Amino acid sequence: MRLLILGGTEFVGRAVAEAALARGWEVTVFHRGRHEPPAGARSLIGDRTAPGGLAALTAAANPDTNPGATPDATLDANLDGNPGGKFTWDVVVDTWSAAPSVVRDAARLLADRADRFVYVSSRSVYAWPPAAGLAEDGPLTEGSPDAGEVPYGEAKRGGELAAVEAFGPDRTLLVRAGLIIGPYENVGRLPWWLGRIARGGPVLAPGPRALPIQYIDGRDLAEWTLDAAEAGLSGPFNLVSPPGHTTMGELLDACVRATGSDAELRWTDPETLLAAGVEPWSDLPVWIPPGELYDAMHTADVSKALSAGLRCRPAAETVADTWAWLRSIGGTAPQRPDRPPLGLAPEREAALLSE
Known part of the structure; x- marks a missing residue:
């Protein structure tokens, strides 16, 4: 599997990167260069909040038309293992939690460069107050994919809408995490x-x-997310311990x-x-x-994720x-x-x- 992580150097993104590398996946992390990427990951540098900040993604996906523009010269459009393939990456994982328009811009750029999009969202997307035992079909807060800085719940809901708008519901997995703890x-x-x-x-x-x-260890979130992406799951899943x-x-x-x-x-x-x-x-x-x-x-209610293989360590x-x-x-x-x-x-x- 060829994985692109938007982020990938801190907490949840890093846990996802390390879990994927341990599986032998080809991992690319797109980050601002403030932290060292996990060993073995390809690194693309850019600030997605700045004008032109996604240029490294474009260059990586089209190296033949951008000679010398790829930060990692070993990265080509098909990562060698997929000659003539349709997509540069099989899966994109995005953990962004601020302005939804930032998710929108990246998802639109990647819609024809990646097969599937995973957005690590939050249970904060549910309308307040969420009822006890709420499942994925509960009422949702307002949100817009075009919004700038908005409250956290609205930002995550807007990010969900941005991902689905670009990739479509069948190619988008929404990981609605609860409290996340663990290393990093x-x-x-x-x-x-x-x-x-x-x-x-x-x-x-x-x-x-x-x-x-209830909480989720970031590493358990990472393993479940990779399993779900590889299995082609889509739609929203509450992801927290039972x-x-x-x-x-x-x-x-x-x-x-x-x-x-x-x-x-x-x-x-x-x-x-x-x-x-x-x-x-x-x-x-x-x-x-x-x-x-x-x-x-x-x-x-996490019965949907449990049925899809969620396992939580002690x-x-x-x-x-x-x-x-x-x-x-x-x-x-x-x-x-x-x-x-x-x-x-x-x-x-x-x-x-x-x-």
Whole structure:
């Protein structure tokens, strides 16, 4: 398989690239050059938000008409294994999460250069408030493929529409992910918990301890996405772990074990935390107390993806591997510039614990 990833050097895109390389696929990553691509991937440099920023894709797809324009001289229109083939790439994977018009421009350019288009979307595309147990046929938020900067849910819905508009419904796979964690995470949710628990001592732990949570390890998302693309699946799929896959208690207990710290989890009921002004999701990442927002984030119907082969590794494995990755890079996770830092400041947590 010949795979083009728009991105491919950070978090989900990198997980997809590494999974594809491990399968022996031909992988090309189109990125801005800010991070090293995975070893073995062909690299195309360009800024898709800038005028003319997609030129490297055009050159790569038409090297005979653009002599010397391809950043990687070994990349030709058919990657040697498909002489005379119709498409440069079998699959395109796009993880873009901002202006839908950026997805639109890339998808239009690639519609006759790639066979299939995979857009990593989000369950935020569902109209608010999503009902508990919502499946893929739930009502959707408004969105436009031509929009500029809009709220996250609208941006992802607009990206979906842009992909389908360019490639058609039968050639487009929409991966509606929930919470994504795991190695390479650059948002700061699981890395914050690991860093906090590694410091040890009393830790403010948000209850209920047995509260079920849903998430997807970025590597499990990558493997399912590649399987689905290779099988020719199309349409929307909720992609997150099944209900009951793990709990808040199991996740934080796994953090204690992985770090080997002397942390003492001080479980506190939701009412006490909310009364103290603690913000779910941001002050204490991953955690959302029971209610409307919890139903939206942690009760998705994923039966369609499970029927299509979704497999989710144990929470303990995700936690341990994320901790190992953090230690390998010095203990501090990269932070996306478009996302705010998460987690309680130490002094505020101490004050709350003293209360």
